[in-house]
Amino acid sequence: MNVKFTMVMDEEIARKMSYIGEYYGRSRIKEIEWACKEWIKQFEDNVEKIEEEAP
Numbered sequence: 001m002n003v004k005f006t007m008v009m010d011e012e013i014a015r016k017m018s019y020i021g022e023y024y025g026r027s028r029i030k031e032i033e034w035a036c037k038e039w040i041k042q043f044e045d046n047v048e049k050i051e052e053e054a055p
Contacts, residue, residue: 014028017031017032
């Protein structure tokens, strides 16, 4: 399931995410999605697995 939402972001962070995304051949939104997946992976590797859907 894909969820669409609007995200308010500091202009400098948005610009830097666009830059990084472009460097890796991704759009800003795809770079943010990739970063979120990495953050989740780090959390699950270092804290605990997320087994069920969060509230």
